[in-house]
Amino acid sequence: MTETPSSHLETPRFLDAGEAALVVEFGATVDPAVNDRVLALDAALRARTPEGVTETVPTYRSLMIHYDPLTLDRGALVEAVKGLSRAEAAERAPGRAWIVPCCYEPAFGEDLAEVADKVGLTPDKVVALHSGAEYRVYMYGFAPGFAYLGGLPQALGLPRRPTPRPPHSEGALMIGGGLAAVASFPMPTGWYVLARTPERLFSARRDPTFLFEAGDTLHFEAVDAAAFAELDARAGAGEVVARLVEPQA
Amino acid sequence: MTAARLKILSGAGATLQDAGRHGYMRYGVTPAGPMDPLAFATANRALGNDLDATAVEVSVGGLSVVTEGPLDVAIAGGGFRIEHDGRALPSNVALTLKPDSLLTLKAGADGAWGYLAVGGGIDVAPTLGSAATHTRSGFGGLDGRALRAGDALVVDAARATLGEPAAMTVPWLDRRPDRIRVVLGPQADAFVPDEIEAFLNEGWTVTARGDRMACFLKGRPLRHAAGHDIVSDGIAMGAIQVPGDGLPIVLMADRQPTGGYPKIATVIGADIGRLAQAQAGVMMRFAAVSIEEAVNARRAERAALVPAIRLEPVVRTVFSSEFLLGLNLIDGVTA
Known part of the structure; x- marks a missing residue:
């Protein structure tokens, strides 16, 4: 797809x-x-x-x-x-633009090495491509706060797995079938996990409950494990850690 | 009005449901809600509750509860075998449960889902505006899970005014699952006309694989006109999707809100419960109807629940010893 x-x-x-x-x-x-x-x-x-x-x-x-x-x-x-x-x-108001922190280190980007191998690039190059792209939130589906994203560079176009892998973590950034996704709920998946964001796409105790609307654009910003831990603690306390890009006047 | 509690002794597959979690499908949230919305609303109507008050949905796994405090309850749908303190009751029934009394529901020969509503409704903290349990996302009910032994359901504004058991006169729940009405589409054009004919004319058997998410059917596989992958779009309650193996799947209360298989038809609202109540092994046929007929059927359903539900006292089938003695004497004479 x-x-x-x-x-x-x-x-x-x-x-x-x-x-x-x-x-x-x-x-x-x-x-x-x-x-x-x-x-x-x-x-x-x-x-x-x-x-x-x-x-x-x-x-x-x-x-x-x-x-x-x-x-x-x-x-x-x-x-x-x-x-x-x-x-x-x-015309609808243009979607908002977000900068979303994420960590690509091996403990977070569980399938990064496998993806690099499959597409014939180094892991660093995969990260550079994935974090350098602009994504559109097309729609939600599948599970609460599971956002389907367009804008994945063609070099990362990879069919989904023939059989699902074990459940990913909350906040997994995934690719598969030529698209990208952010998943809020841990689930088995046919997609490949490249990174993890500390941001909560969904939190019943926060207003807004769901952070992104269909039509918003996302940029991913790589952070290290220490920064992830700090942002994760803040997000867990109800803070929004993704940053809105103010529209150019 | 005082607080009462219902303690769960057993109830595999039983969940708390209200009319569903609406307004969040755009964020990927499953509505959940009752599998048989008509039976659910009927149980609430019999008690004078709001039609969407939180009730217990009972599966073929049955249910066994003990009361703390007196409490009006109504049970509707599913043809369950019901016993109250050892006494058999009709399957659609309303009564006041006395304190410390035992109520059990066991699956009957027909039907799959029953609703135990309580006067005043069960009090549960809502998730996204609803108490409906969706176990896959962990929303609603008690901690987002099915009920289990040891749970206590709280009824803050409990009523105890019904008294002795009364059978509910609810002819609209006498539904045979042999003919299920559908509106064709939204992707009927993913099938050649001969396959639409086959879908409507051939029999489909309900398999044992079903759950709150979907009803899986067995029969001659349908062929797609041009592949079975479409770009995902919305899924309505009762959508009949046909994946690559050609066997229809009817998507029910716990469906995902979007999906990527062609949907040949959609079960009309008035026949959702009829289909949900079909046990594994039941054979059915689909009949295509117009939007107008589907809306009329929906209107008739809603009208049935406007007047109060008629309750007929259940005649006790316990005979006096004098009467039994008389029978014995007569037996003796004719023997």
Whole structure:
């Protein structure tokens, strides 16, 4: 599932996922231009939510709109979305940019050596490529606070493992299938673990509970194990340790 | 109103559920909530609770509880065999549990999920606004896990007004799982028309592999028109995804909110519980319906829960010794 810029649909397709969810599909590929339109519609619907819309879920290429069909008629929802799509140009605010600390040392980047071997680069070069790229949060999925990221350098494009590896740590930075991810919950995975961030993508006791929104951009900043420990303690106490990059005036 | 407690003696697979954790799917959070939303709401309705009050969802693993303090309870769905202090009760029933009384639910011949609601609702600290247990992420319920022996469920505003056991008149819970209505899509176009026909016309058998996440079906595998990988998109309750092996999987309460297999159809809201209650080995067929029919079925479901639920006292099947003696005399005469 690599990123493939492609022609996207001029007008979105409306697909029913039962009588209580409508899929508004803008394309069939992982493409920032398609995702921009998904996020623009999502922002417009959140700003002016028609009565009966219960929840919206942005993904790479479509927006799933959950609704109560006893409150909101399907036809009226489609018309509302068409109206917003035209005004979608009302362009969503640009995503925020974050600098996210992470540690690539062997105890944290458990699969770094394996990845370097597979892509034919030195571990240092893999780290330089991974930490030098700009990533887009396309969507969450799979588990609470599991963020799918686009922007992985092509040189690190590697299929996922045929069988999952043992559970990774909280905060694992992973790559697989041409994409990158940050995972909040330890789980077995078919992805390769390159590093670990002390930041909490998810914390029920913190406001905001989830740190990044779909559409945000991330840069990873390498720190050593000592800095990781210090940042981890602060993050554990509820502090946000990723830094927001202020937009240029 | 006083506090009461329900102590769990056993209950493999039983969890606390409310109507689900909504509003966080965009962050990858599974909604959870009841497998049979209609039976869950019915149990709460019988007690005059909010329809989404936290209740115990009982699996085929059954449940055994002891009360501390008197407490109104209602049980609905799943066709469980219920005993209260040794007395058999109907499977959809409401009653006041006296202090220190024992209530057990055992799986019956049909059905898979039952709901034990309590008057006043069970008090649990919410996670992201909901008490619904999702064990994979450790959210909700008691420490994000299934119930186990030794747990004590707290009911702060316990009521004890129902008295003797009463059977609930709930004909809408008499559902056969043989015909499950679906709306085709969102990825019906990932299959050629012949395969859509096969999906609708052939029988599918529920396998034993199911859990709160999904219902796995067995039958003739379906062929995809062009591969089984799609770029991930949203997953609704009841989405029927078809992975590479061609065998449909119906995604239920503990589903992930997004996924990357084509979804041939979606079970309509009114038939989610009907499907959830199908035990392993049950054969079913899918029937495609319009959005309009699906909405009408949903409307009828909601209307059924508007009036108070009729309760019929359970006639005690304990006979007087005089009566039994009379039977014996008659038996003696005719023998």
